[in-house]
Amino acid sequence: METKFTNKEVTTLLRNVSAAHQVKGANPFQIRAYDVAADAVEHASSDVRALWESEDLDKIPGVGSHIANYLDEYFTSGKVKHFETVFKNIPNSMFEFLKIPGVGPKTAYKLAKAGVKNIADLEEKIKSKTLLKKGFTEKPLENILQGIEEFKRKSDRILLPVAGEVAKQVLEHLRKHKAVLATDPLGSLRRRVATVGDVDLSVASNDPKEVIEHFKKFPGTERIIESGEHTATISVRNGIHVDLMVQPPEHYGSLLHHFTGSKNHNIHMRSLAREKGYSISEYGIKEIKTDKVRPCPKEDDVYSLLGMQTPPPELREDAGEIEAALENKLPQLVELKDIKGDLHTHSFWSDGQNSIAEMAKAATSLGREYIALTDHSYPTLRFYQRLKEIEQFNYSQDSIRVITGLEVNINSDYTLQVPDEILAKHDIIFVSIHTSFRQPKEEMTNRILKALENPHVDVFAHPTGRLLLEREGIEADWETIFKRIAHLGKFLEIDGYPNRLDLPDNLVREAKRFGVKFTIDTDAHQIQHLSLMEYGVSVARRGWATKKDIINTLPYRELKSILDLKN
DNA sequence: GCCGTTTTCGGCCCGACTGTTTTCAGTCG
Known part of the structure; x- marks a missing residue:
């Protein structure tokens, strides 16, 4: 069977090893090690196979020498001898049952051992009460049935x-x-x-x-x-x-902390507390020696007891925020109120639903100082007439500045959708991928790099092209792209449209490491969308971005000089 | 199996709810 060695596949493999170990009653800490490794791979910001190619597998926290060796074998030969031993005597169907909420390894194994073939068969065997004769009782089976319904109905997230x-x-x-x-x-x-x-x-x-x-x-x-x-x-x-x-109110801070998570943040916090002689739970912080519980009515109490800053919730992924908080070095994250303008919007000149004047006025009422209208550069667009309309609008009022812009497709043959002389007439040019999303990684990377070289291009919009819950993003060599963008002094967009949120937060953080600066935009196609800015800001915050990383926090006068705007 | 201002051994986060059980195993977050 052809396998793609995606992060998702590796995650499933590691989870299955964990489940098999659980069934066989292995050391609980060994089981957890596999779970931790699976979590780490699932949330890794880079392709695990690429990390393997550059011999960086052990840079993933939670992946040590043993698992790294197993994965090396997996990427080389497509299988792992040791895992096959672990899976021995375990029916394959067990792993399918793990997808049902409420069914864990033990139950899944018991079901598989009872001869249940798959989820459909399971449903049939519960309804026909066949399983009642095989050591299962009524209520748990009812719950499994509910779980199956949920599995079928519920989109994951x-x-x-x-x-x-x-x-x-x-x-x-x-x-x-x-x-x-x-x-x-x-x-x-x-x-x-x-x-x-x-x-x-x-x-x-x-x-x-x-x-x-x-x-x-x-x-x-x-x-x-x-x-x-x-x-x-x-x-x-x-x-x-x-x-x-x-x-109760006296424990509310502990509850906020506990229930905000993430799971990994909490685990790290509890280990840290343990080193200092405390035990953290949702009821407060207990001094282990004396069993004395200190209640924490406010969330800050939890962190200050351990001598650290309170990390903003967006950072609580155990990705360095705890270390930073201990050193009093948490970043001052960008906030919605820092945003001065919106640089990626559409009007009915392309596929938007409102006029330029309507968009501008709506942006004004949200307190924006400027807005760029970046309609799609459909070759049929009457570019000059549109420019004239923007110019006239700017003359007609002085409450907001409308910047002339275009969103231009990067064609699959590396060319741009419209010629340079049209680009030159506009103040800001966004480029983006809207076709051929599945080009091979190297071609895709070159396609993007070529577009960025065009001197008229300013911003690479919704870079991965992902549509959340619908479509995976493109595959590209992000490190190379980030380096190039930083070198050229151009910008990456953080698109705040809710099913894009693109650049994704983990890549924002990575790009920032290379010195890339960003715009946060709404990609609004109607006036109501202009208020989606908060979601883009959330992504930026999760990517550890500060105000100075975001160019549309600048007042118009300063933005004008860095973008080289005409007026 | 992972990891290191306890660094190559000896620890490893904490508790709720369900079902069925008089003390616990399984699952979840």
């Missing part, structure tokens, strides 16, 4: 604004109850991850029982997944899970 909307509705419901003293969205939503799995919410209250009961009565509840003294999970539309945790 949802876009950040969709999660935000669900959270908003549930928070409004929660706030109606007088026992709710405070309530916040946490988890990946608070960390502003591009896509969110479950919606996590917290409540401070002295009456958790009442709050949990009230939560379960949220009008959109489709199913109650679980319900305990301090926590509950409901399922709402589209199978989206909403998790609630309740703590």
Whole structure:
């Protein structure tokens, strides 16, 4: 079988090894080592196969000499002898069952051993009660059936604004109850991850029982997944899970910290606490010697007890933020209020829905000092007439400056969509990939490099071309591209449109290391989209970007000089 | 199996909920 050796495949391989070890009752720490390695590969910002080629596998934290050797064998021959030994006597179907929420290795193994072939077969065998005779009991089987429904229905993750909307509705419901003293969205939503799995919410209250009961009565509840003294999970539309945790106000800071995560951030924090003689949980910080618990009403209390700064939630991925916080060296991240203008927008001159004047006025009301209209450079566009309209609009008012721009396709044959003399008439040129997304890596890289060499080009827009939940991004040699962009003094875009969020946060951080500067834009196609700027800012923050890394935080006068604008 | 101001051994984050069980295993985050 042809295999592509993607990060996803390696992740699955490592998770399967972990699961097999669990079934065979291996050392729990060995099991965790494989899980940690799988997590690391899954979240790696570079292609694992490329790291292998440059002999950098052991630079992935959590991948040590053993796993690196196994992966070397895997990339060389397509299989790993040791893993095959581990998988011995384990039916293959077990690994399919792991995809069902609520089914872990032990249950999956038991099902496979009972002769269940696949998920469809499992569904049939539960419904026909065949499995009841094979050592399974009724309630767990019912839960597995629910899990199968969820597996079939649920797209893995949802876009950040969709999660935000669900959270908003549930928070409004929660706030109606007088026992709710405070309530916040946490988890990946608070960390502003591009896509969110479950919606996590917290409540401070002295009456958790009442709050949990009230939560379960949220009008959109489709199913109650679980319900305990301090926590509950409901399922709402589209199978989206909403998790609630309740703590009294004196522990609320600990709860915020615990439930914001990420998992790896928490694990690192707890190891750190342990070294200093403390144990962290959602109830506070316990001094191990004395068993004395120090409550943390505010989140800052958790961090200050360990002698560190509070990292902004966007940074809590255990990617160096804890070390930085300990040294008091956290970056001052860019904020929405720093943004002075929007440089990537569309009007109905191309595929937008509003006029240039409407877009400009809407931008003015959001407090923008300038806006670039960067319509697609369709060859049929009446470029000069459009330029004239912009010029006239600028003369007609002085509340906002409209910058003339174009978004120009980089063709698959490395040429640009329109000739240089048209580009020259515009103040800002964005280039982007809109066709042939699957060119081989080297061709794609050269295609981009060639476009960047054009002296009229200023910004490389939504660089990876990914569409979240729909389409993977292009494959390119990002390090080479980042170096070139920095050298040319050009810019990368962070596109804030919710299903793009492109450049992705991990690549923002990498590009920044090479000295690249960015624009954060909305890519608005109608006036309502102009307020999507906050999502682009979130991506920049997750990429450790500060105000000075972002050129559209500059007032128009300064932007004009670095972009060499005409007026 | 990983890792190192406890560095090549000896540790490794912490707790909730479910089901079924009088003390725990499995799963999840």
